[in-house]
Amino acid sequence: MAYDLLISNARICDGSGGPSFRGAVAVRDGRIAAIGEIEADAAETVDAHGLVLAPGFIDPHTHYDAQLVWDGLAQPALEHGVTTIVPGNCSLSLAPLRPEHRELLGATFRKIEEMPKNAFDAGIDWRWQTFAEYVEAIRGGLGINVAPLVGHSLIRLWVMGEDARERAATGAEIAAMQDLLRDCLDAGAIGMSGSWVDIDHENRPVPARRAAWEELDALCAVLGERKAILQMVPEFWDPDLLCARIDLLADLSRSHGIATTFSPLFDSNAAPNLVGIALDRVRLQTAHGARVVPQMQTRPIDLSFDLTAPMSTFATLPGWWAMTLLPKEEKLARLRDPAEREKLKAEMDSFMMPMSLDLDFAKAFIKRPGPASQALAGRFIGDIAQERGCHIAEAIIDIALADDLETSFGLEALGHSNMAKIAGFLAEPLIGIGAGDGGAHVTNFSTYGDTGFLFSQYVRGHRAMSLETAVQKLTHDIADLWGIRDRGLIKPGYAADMVLFDPDSIDRGPEIAVDDLPAPGFRYIRRAEGIDQVFVNGRRVYSRDAGYAESRPGAIVPQMA
Amino acid sequence: MSTTIDIPARRAFILPHPDDTWESIAARQLPDMPLDEAVNLLKSWNIFLVFRPGGGAFTPSDVMFVAPPPAA
Numbered sequence: 001m002a003y004d005l006l007i008s009n010a011r012i013c014d015g016s017g018g019p020s021f022r023g024a025v026a027v028r029d030g031r032i033a034a035i036g037e038i039e040a041d042a043a044e045t046v047d048a049h050g051l052v053l054a055p056g057f058i059d060p061h062t063h064y065d066a067q068l069v070w071d072g073l074a075q076p077a078l079e080h081g082v083t084t085i086v087p088g089n090c091s092l093s094l095a096p097l098r099p100e101h102r103e104l105l106g107a108t109f110r111k112i113e114e115m116p117k118n119a120f121d122a123g124i125d126w127r128w129q130t131f132a133e134y135v136e137a138i139r140g141g142l143g144i145n146v147a148p149l150v151g152h153s154l155i156r157l158w159v160m161g162e163d164a165r166e167r168a169a170t171g172a173e174i175a176a177m178q179d180l181l182r183d184c185l186d187a188g189a190i191g192m193s194g195s196w197v198d199i200d201h202e203n204r205p206v207p208a209r210r211a212a213w214e215e216l217d218a219l220c221a222v223l224g225e226r227k228a229i230l231q232m233v234p235e236f237w238d239p240d241l242l243c244a245r246i247d248l249l250a251d252l253s254r255s256h257g258i259a260t261t262f263s264p265l266f267d268s269n270a271a272p273n274l275v276g277i278a279l280d281r282v283r284l285q286t287a288h289g290a291r292v293v294p295q296m297q298t299r300p301i302d303l304s305f306d307l308t309a310p311m312s313t314f315a316t317l318p319g320w321w322a323m324t325l326l327p328k329e330e331k332l333a334r335l336r337d338p339a340e341r342e343k344l345k346a347e348m349d350s351f352m353m354p355m356s357l358d359l360d361f362a363k364a365f366i367k368r369p370g371p372a373s374q375a376l377a378g379r380f381i382g383d384i385a386q387e388r389g390c391h392i393a394e395a396i397i398d399i400a401l402a403d404d405l406e407t408s409f410g411l412e413a414l415g416h417s418n419m420a421k422i423a424g425f426l427a428e429p430l431i432g433i434g435a436g437d438g439g440a441h442v443t444n445f446s447t448y449g450d451t452g453f454l455f456s457q458y459v460r461g462h463r464a465m466s467l468e469t470a471v472q473k474l475t476h477d478i479a480d481l482w483g484i485r486d487r488g489l490i491k492p493g494y495a496a497d498m499v500l501f502d503p504d505s506i507d508r509g510p511e512i513a514v515d516d517l518p519a520p521g522f523r524y525i526r527r528a529e530g531i532d533q534v535f536v537n538g539r540r541v542y543s544r545d546a547g548y549a550e551s552r553p554g555a556i557v558p559q560m561a
Numbered sequence: 562m563s564t565t566i567d568i569p570a571r572r573a574f575i576l577p578h579p580d581d582t583w584e585s586i587a588a589r590q591l592p593d594m595p596l597d598e599a600v601n602l603l604k605s606w607n608i609f610l611v612f613r614p615g616g617g618a619f620t621p622s623d624v625m626f627v628a629p630p631p632a633a
Contacts, residue, residue: 168579
């Protein structure tokens, strides 16, 4: 046979942004061998009539680090057409990590990324210490490609131990971090991630935030040796702070010849000019030779909460946060105590909006009812409180108590929901699509399906961009920025990572709760709509008709030379 | 920090040294002002640091503004 796979009769959208065209794509040995009018035998043929064939989508901002240990498919990423993921963002990876720091890092990772402890503990066997060992631990089971970042907090922790949480590094420690970063890049890291905002499970700055400028600069010098990328989390809610961070990233980019990216960048009613201000600053710095790319998610910001564990919804309600941390019996007693209820009511009346979000608990709704609240499913807390003649806080508490705390409450469109405005931002060439947080916040909201949402809302809906541009922004643009080699285009010689989809129906599905974690519990996901087949390195890994395949052709993707 | 291009910041800022305090920064950035007054002014420009949990502790990676907000 001339080819392993021949996909014919497709509308080929090759990722370049150029006009799509009718034709066939042939694959041999995991690579794209030919494109166009192809008359040849193949071991397998696919008739793609009516479908678009695009490069597999790349998700640059994920936290699948833990999930990849027990699920090499990173479900449901593949079924949304994502064939390469970048885990390890926001200064947090799972390696390099000494055994004595596993509990510390695990607690921080779970708190920031909102992962259930039981699933984390059940799913991670910690059979690694070095970054190379982590890569080997996940490599064999991969159905999806992985371009992992190494976290700055992990680098500091390895070199400095607990002092990483307390102080700046010495010159010798910085030199040791540089050598360690080189080792991680040699082992497959695509770049380094950091954070200027995250706090750990003890409400202390993550280790990366203790770094003085010369340390970050020294590490970026190493990134510059390899032309590897730096990802950072800035103070995304404040325009002055955000512009300062853009300037700092620009300095690093110019000094060391590296690409930098920050996430998230989102719009809100509380800060309606923020994105425009940030974009102007990015334009200015780009015009002066820097590469600073903001990542913007496509979906509105939805949150949820329950009273079983601290969640980001309570970030600026310290009393509610502390209450969720209590052992169950003590928590139940506290929630029934009149004096404590008054405190919680008062706090809900006067909290500061977290991160410019439009948080109004009256608009919370019963998202996952418990045994006693089934009849309240979908109803708003404000309406229920009015009917009961009680405070909103009391309505939440009493519904949760009746359900033995099993109720989940939802909040929708807290920000980034002015879709006509978002449409313009997403179409902006200097704004990258990402910041999705795939694999994180699993009991809070679904972080999957942003790619389908881009097509349904911003290509078909708001007509903000063409199909070709949307594909380009999800594929070639990301591969180019992140230095991901031989991916992001349908081009001879490139890896045969491809997605076949119906352009008229590709979308994200409704948010659902599934029980597929390695320990009892649920997570929110969205299934894909309109995705027909997904190929990784030339092999089918998912089809609409048959689901996930047995093959595991995913790889740790190499960086561009 | 090394930089090859000097583009004026939207709002002037510094990154604290590892051993800096509010007083040392105020003395350095606002040398012509009585120290107490300078510290208060510096804090007023950086309320987000003052009200951070932990009582006004900042890290060497924090942005600290040394000028008032830009005019609207």
